[in-house]
Amino acid sequence: MLTATSPSxxxxxxxxEALAALSGAGRGAAPLAGGTWIMRSPLRREALAxxxxxxxRIPELAVIAVAGNTIEIGAAVxxxxxxxxxxxxxxxxxxxxxxxxxANPAVRSAATLGGNLCAPGFAAADLxxxxxxxxxxxxxxxxxxxxxxxxxxxxxxRVDLRxxxxxxxxxxxxxxxxxxxxxxxxxxxxxxxxxxxxxxxxIDDRGCIALPRIAVxxxxxxxxxxxxxxxxxxxxxxxxxxxxxxxxxxxxGFSGREGVEAPxxxxxxVLPALVGRAVAALASQA
Ligand SMILES: Cc1cc2nc3c(=O)[nH]c(=O)nc-3n(C[C@H](O)[C@H](O)[C@H](O)COP(=O)(O)OP(=O)(O)OC[C@H]3O[C@@H](n4cnc5c(N)ncnc54)[C@H](O)[C@@H]3O)c2cc1C
Numbered sequence: 001m002l003t004a005t006s007p008s009x010x011x012x013x014x015x016x017e018a019l020a021a022l023s024g025a026g027r028g029a030a031p032l033a034g035g036t037w038i039m040r041s042p043l044r045r046e047a048l049a050x051x052x053x054x055x056x057r058i059p060e061l062a063v064i065a066v067a068g069n070t071i072e073i074g075a076a077v078x079x080x081x082x083x084x085x086x087x088x089x090x091x092x093x094x095x096x097x098x099x100x101x102x103a104n105p106a107v108r109s110a111a112t113l114g115g116n117l118c119a120p121g122f123a124a125a126d127l128x129x130x131x132x133x134x135x136x137x138x139x140x141x142x143x144x145x146x147x148x149x150x151x152x153x154x155x156x157x158r159v160d161l162r163x164x165x166x167x168x169x170x171x172x173x174x175x176x177x178x179x180x181x182x183x184x185x186x187x188x189x190x191x192x193x194x195x196x197x198x199x200x201x202x203i204d205d206r207g208c209i210a211l212p213r214i215a216v217x218x219x220x221x222x223x224x225x226x227x228x229x230x231x232x233x234x235x236x237x238x239x240x241x242x243x244x245x246x247x248x249x250x251x252x253g254f255s256g257r258e259g260v261e262a263p264x265x266x267x268x269x270v271l272p273a274l275v276g277r278a279v280a281a282l283a284s285q286a
Contacts, residue, residue: 011054015061015168019143021053023164031055031166033076034110036103037119044121055114061168069174075114075167079127080105082113092172093285094179094198098130101183114167117151118158121221123257124192128155129217130181132225133198137171155222177202177211180281182274183218186261193218194262197274201233201282208235214275219256219267228253229275238283244276 009032012018022029032038032052041048055061061076064085071089073082083100086092102108116127117138131151138154139146142165149157154167179200183193196217202210212230217223228250233243251271256264 007048008051009054010051011057013057013059015058015141015166018053018055018058018166019141019164022166023143029053031114031118033112033115033118034078034107036107036111037115037122055112055166061114071172071174073113073170073172075117075169076112079103079108079111079113079116082127083108089174090285091175091177091179092134094130094133094181094200095127095172097181098126098183098196098198101181102126113170117154117170118167120159120162123221123223123259124196124218125223126181126183126193126196126217129196129198129215129223130179131170132215132223133200133213134172134179135200135213138167139169139171141166141168152225155224175202178282178285180278180285182278182281184270184274192261195219195267195270195274196223197271197278199275199278199282201238203238208237209233210235214278216254216271219254219264219271221257226250226253238279240276240280240283243279244272247275248272 010021012021022031028049029051030049032054055076058076061074063074064077065072079099079102083096086096103111113127116125119125136151137148138151139148140161146168177200181198183196185191185193198215200213204210212233214226214229215223216226229247232246232250236242251268254268256267258264
């Protein structure tokens with residue numbers, strides 16, 4: 001159902017003001033980040049919120065801070081700025097590729113990290129599987145305080161957390177791991193991806209895969225880790241054909257979502273090829 005009147009927008013300049021506005025601007029106020037998901041609400045036949053709390057003038061939300069082995073990324077950092085900042089951190093290649101290849105340049109200069117994690121029902125969000133494979137943590141804030149949780153826990157709880165909640169930052173730990181983000185759009189750019197595989201691995205002293213993290217996006221309603229494949233690839237060499245064959249034997253756990261870009265069975269069918277491409281890319285990383 002579409003709203004008949006335009007929503008009101010307030011523009012706070014601090015997180016505290018934003019939280020107060022989310023709680024006090026009447027029932028149903030929602031954060032407005034890049035607006036690239038919200039602006040398409042009518043196309044999805046979803047109602048706009050009665051009021052929005054814009055996040056673009058809150059300096060803390062736009063900061064990327066590196067301290068020791070920790071990188072904290074503000075929720076309002078755009079895909080474009082994130083991709084640029086991560087150029088200096090090769091271990092986060094998966095997140096850099098996710099941010100740098102999503103959508104198109106105009107969208108990437110507006111869409112934010114927080115919006116990608118918080119957009120309800122956005123199955124094809126590129127940053128989410130990349131963050132899952134990198135074991136990222138998110139910080140959320142409300143009037144009663146803030147808490148940190150894994151991305152997987154956030155995804156499971158985000159609908160319940162929603163009223164009055166603000167995602168403020170994402171925290172990553174630096175390590176010696178390699179990572180990669182492989183997506184299949186139907187055209188070269190601008191499409192939502194049909195399927196996504198994000199992978200992060202350590203390499204042990206025999207040259208074999210250690211502690212793999214593999215996440216799949218856009219195939220089901222919400223991105224998730226592919227733990228059966230992680231278990232099967234641990235201790236294997238970086239052999240794309242073998243990894244693809246192992247993945248093919250383990251796709252039964254996925255139930256692909258139907259969508260305008262592709263049917264559900266196709267999204268599942270392409271996963272082994274994406275796994276092979278991901279392992280080939282990992283093998284070529286220094
Ligand atoms: C044509 C087109 C193609 C696209 N293709 C892709 C693609 O292939 N891959 C991809 O990843 N993205 C793609 N996007 C961008 C996608 O919309 C964004 O990645 C993201 O999901 C929305 O970010 P945003 O900052 O614009 O969020 P907004 O539209 O401002 O908000 C999205 C939702 O998140 C909530 N929200 C925003 N920030 C916060 C916060 N800090 N805390 C709590 N809630 C918050 C809002 O209330 C809203 O419900 C595309 C966009 C367009 C227009």
